[in-house]
Amino acid sequence: MFDWRWDFVWEILPRLIWATGNTLIAALLGYGIAMVLGLVFALAQRTPSRILTMVVRELVEFIRSTPLVLQIFFIFYVGPQFGIRLSPWVSGMAAIGLHYAAYLSEVYRGGIEAVPRGQWEAATALNLSTARTYFRVIIPQALPTALAGMGNYLVGIFKDTPMLSVIGVAELMHTANAIGSESYRFLEPFTLVGVIFLAISLPTAWLIRVFERRVRRSLGMN
Amino acid sequence: MNEDMSKYPLRLEGSDKPMVRFMNVTKSYGDLVVLDSLDLDVAEGEMVTVIGPSGSGKTTVLRMLMTLETINGGVIYVDGEPLTHMEKNGVLVPADAKHMRRMRANIGMCFQHFNLFPHMTAIENCMEAPVHVLGLTRKEARERGLELLALVGLEEKVDEHPARLSGGQQQRVAIARALAMRPKVLLFDEVTSALDPEVIGEVTNVIRKLVSEHNLTMLMVTHQMGFAREISDRICLFYRGQIEEQGTPDELFGNPQRERTQQFLRAVTEAM
Ligand SMILES: Nc1ncnc2c1ncn2[C@@H]1O[C@H](COP(=O)(O)OP(=O)(O)O)[C@@H](O)[C@H]1O
Ligand SMILES: [Mg+2]
Numbered sequence: 208m209f210d211w212r213w214d215f216v217w218e219i220l221p222r223l224i225w226a227t228g229n230t231l232i233a234a235l236l237g238y239g240i241a242m243v244l245g246l247v248f249a250l251a252q253r254t255p256s257r258i259l260t261m262v263v264r265e266l267v268e269f270i271r272s273t274p275l276v277l278q279i280f281f282i283f284y285v286g287p288q289f290g291i292r293l294s295p296w297v298s299g300m301a302a303i304g305l306h307y308a309a310y311l312s313e314v315y316r317g318g319i320e321a322v323p324r325g326q327w328e329a330a331t332a333l334n335l336s337t338a339r340t341y342f343r344v345i346i347p348q349a350l351p352t353a354l355a356g357m358g359n360y361l362v363g364i365f366k367d368t369p370m371l372s373v374i375g376v377a378e379l380m381h382t383a384n385a386i387g388s389e390s391y392r393f394l395e396p397f398t399l400v401g402v403i404f405l406a407i408s409l410p411t412a413w414l415i416r417v418f419e420r421r422v423r424r425s426l427g428m429n
Numbered sequence: 430m431n432e433d434m435s436k437y438p439l440r441l442e443g444s445d446k447p448m449v450r451f452m453n454v455t456k457s458y459g460d461l462v463v464l465d466s467l468d469l470d471v472a473e474g475e476m477v478t479v480i481g482p483s484g485s486g487k488t489t490v491l492r493m494l495m496t497l498e499t500i501n502g503g504v505i506y507v508d509g510e511p512l513t514h515m516e517k518n519g520v521l522v523p524a525d526a527k528h529m530r531r532m533r534a535n536i537g538m539c540f541q542h543f544n545l546f547p548h549m550t551a552i553e554n555c556m557e558a559p560v561h562v563l564g565l566t567r568k569e570a571r572e573r574g575l576e577l578l579a580l581v582g583l584e585e586k587v588d589e590h591p592a593r594l595s596g597g598q599q600q601r602v603a604i605a606r607a608l609a610m611r612p613k614v615l616l617f618d619e620v621t622s623a624l625d626p627e628v629i630g631e632v633t634n635v636i637r638k639l640v641s642e643h644n645l646t647m648l649m650v651t652h653q654m655g656f657a658r659e660i661s662d663r664i665c666l667f668y669r670g671q672i673e674e675q676g677t678p679d680e681l682f683g684n685p686q687r688e689r690t691q692q693f694l695r696a697v698t699e700a701m
Contacts, residue, residue, distance in 0.1 A: 328497050329544035333558035333610060334533050343557065347548050426548035 215395050219386050223399050226382035231407075233299065233378055234365040240304030241364065242357075245311030249319065250341070252312070270309035276370045278302045283374045299371040307364050314356035318349030351423045358415030362408050379403060432502055434514070434521045441509040448473040448508055448646040449494065449614055455502035456489055456670075463489050464670040466503070471614070476640050476647045478657040481667030482693060487650040490667075491616045494648065495538045496529050507535050508613060534562075537612035541619040543599045545591040551578060551602045552587045555609045563610065570609070577605035581635045597628030601635055608639075615639070617649040621656075629653070636660065654697055658682050666690050 251263040270278070282291075283298040293301065322345050330340040369380030383396035437452060447470040456464040464486045471477045479487045492498045494505060496512070504521060505512045514521035515528040524532070545554050555574035559565045565573070578587055581601035591599050600620055607615060617636065621629045633656050639645055640660050651657050657664060658678040665675040666689075674687045685691050 323544075325540060325542055325544035326546065328495075328540065329546070331497060331533070332495050332536075332538040332540075333606070334530060334562045335558055336561070339561050343561075344546055348546075 210394070212392070212395065215390070215392060216399065219396055220399070222382055222386065223379065223396065223403065226377060226379045227403055227407075229376070230365070230368050230378040233296075233303070233368045233371055233376065234361075236300050237303035237307060237368070238361055238364050240300060241307035241311050241360070244304060244308035245315055248308055248312035249315035252316065253319070267309045267312055270306055271313075275303065275306045275367055276373060278306055279370055279374055295371070295374045295376045298374060299376045303364060303367065303371070306367075307360055310360055310363075311357065314353050314360065315349065317356070318351075318353030319345055321352045322348045347426060351419070351426060354415070354419045354422060358412065358419065361415065362412055365408065365411070366404065434504075437504045437511075437514075437521055439516050439519070439521065440511065441506050446509045447471060447506075448475070449648065450506040451490070451494075451503065452506065453503035454493065454500055454505060456486070456493060456498065457501050462670060464493075467671065469665065469672065471646055471648055473613075473646055474644045475662045476649065476660060477663045477665060478649045478651060478661040479665050479667055480651065480654070480657060480693070481665075481673070485667040486670040487667050488618055489670075491538065491618050491648060491650060494614070495536055495616060496533050499523075507532055534610070535613045536616065537607035537610055537614070538616040538618065539600065539603050539607055539620045541622050543591070543596070543603045543623075545599055545603055545606070547591050550588045550590055551583060551594070551605075554591070554602055555606045558606075559609050573609055574605070577608050578602070580608075580638070581605045582631070595628055596624045597631040600624065600632045604632075604635055604639075612645075614646045614648065617647065617651070619650050619652065621651065621653060652697070654682070654694070666693060668693075 248263055248267055252260045252267075254260060279299060279302040282293065282302045283295065286293055286298065326344055326348065327340065330344045335344065368378050371378050372381035372384065375381065379400050383393075383400045386396040387393040441447070441450060449469070449471040451467050451469040454464055454467045454469075455462065467486075467490070469477075469490070479490060481487055489498060493500050494507075494512070500513050504514050510532065511521055511524070512529070512532045513524055515524045516522075546557065549557065552571065552574045555577060556567065556570040559570040559573060560567055563570075575584070575587065578584055581604055583598060583601055583605070586594060586598060586602075591602065594602065604620075620636075621632050624632065633653070636647075636649075636656075637660055640647070649657070649661070661678050663675060664678055664681045666673045666681065666687075668689050674681060674685065674690045681690065682694065685694060
């Protein structure tokens with residue numbers, strides 16, 4: 208009944224490990240896009256332009272209120288109707304990057320708003336440019352507050368990469384599923400997927416906490 | 430703001446022009462009028478101290494001069510040029526960001542809560558703006574920063590982060606940081622109010638030194654009446670957004686004319 212086959216495990220492990228590489232690439236690439244785009248979203252909402260602020264605000268709300276898997280489908284299947292034909296990888300990265308950019312922009316906003324007003328005033332009194340004020344004064348101080356949220360979403364994006372399997376990105380879930388369909392054995396591949404996810408998520412979460420403490424200390428704010 | 434701007438000169442001329450002039454300046458938050466048609470001049474090299482009850486608009490005066498607040502009426506001039514406005518086709522219009530940025534270079538400010546950049550060391554705090562605003566090389570900025578930190582007696586603490594400095598030391602770094610920008614006008618907003626009594630002297634001594642050795646124009650808000658009396662050229666007593674009375678320290682403290690001045694001075698001496 209409970210029929211676990213180790214020989215099958217060893218047989219499929221290389222394929223799953225290779226797919227884990229794809230999962231990691233997808234997570235890191237998606238996160239990189241989300242980090243940069245999220246900052247753009249966050250800063251756009253702080254410009255004097257009311258219209259820009261409102262448009263970005265609504266866009267962020269819209270992205271956060273709809274499922275990631277829908278966004279993936281939309282870009283991949285509906286995109287071509289508008290002449291936007293993207294490969295599964297590119298669609299997937301665009302969708303997941305955009306989705307997490309919306310969440311990260313909120314994290315950044317929270318971090319930026321937690322910086323005391325006196326810091327802005329000192330920067331103005333010293334006549335620092337807006338860009339310099341953000342990148343040298345405000346963002347470094349917003350970082351410690353934002354890091355916890357950023358870390359959660361790094362783990363979150365990693366755990367959401369299986370959704371890319373729906374459009375055929377050969378990441379871990381997609382590969383496990385393919386193995387199952389070929390061999391009619393699902394127990395081992397899916398169990399291994401779970402173990403691999405755990406083996407990466409747990410240490411990552413721990414590393415993030417260590418990193419957070421480091422950053423606080425290096426910014427002199429313990 | 431539908432004020433007739435033609436009554437304001439495009440610039441102040443003449444050798445006796447003040448370093449700072451508030452002309453008919455009004456500031457309100459919603460219905461609350463914080464400053465009401467304020468006129469105030471500060472001459473070049475003069476040390477003017479603003480005293481008055483809490484909420485009378487003292488901080489607001491400094492914040493407007495530092496361009497941290499916009500004004501609702503009137504014009505502020507710095508070194509003869511309008512700060513809050515600029516000339517366009519022969520009339521004054523509200524200043525744009527570029528004009529404000531140029532004018533702001535004349536002014537420096539020290540805050541009650543120091544507002545040092547906590548992730549930068551003392552010297553980095555003093556170098557940031559000289560390098561990135563004035564365009565000094567890092568070497569030049571460092572030399573100037575070291576000189577100024579020595580001036581405020583902190584040559585030993587150059588590489589410390591603010592969190593590792595006492596309040597008095599932090600405020601002295603903040604003064605050095607402001608001086609590093611070579612402002613013509615320096616503003617102090619209750620710079621000793623957040624300090625423990627035993628370190629207030631470190632900061633007032635620095636200000637004393639600036640008054641006696643440098644030809645800076647200074648505008649200071651303080652609750653330390655003794656200090657104000659000792660170092661100011663002139664004292665202005667604010668009441669409800671207006672100057673109730675002003676004069677030399679001896680005039681104002683020794684022979685106050687107005688009932689409200691007498692009340693205020695009585696109240697603060699009793700509190701001590
Ligand atoms: N941002 C603001 N919004 C609303 N009211 C303000 C604001 N800043 C200051 N005020 C009000 O303006 C008045 C003058 O404030 P302030 O200049 O700080 O007084 P002071 O420094 O003399 O104690 C106070 O009544 C204060 O509550
Ligand atoms: Mg005040």
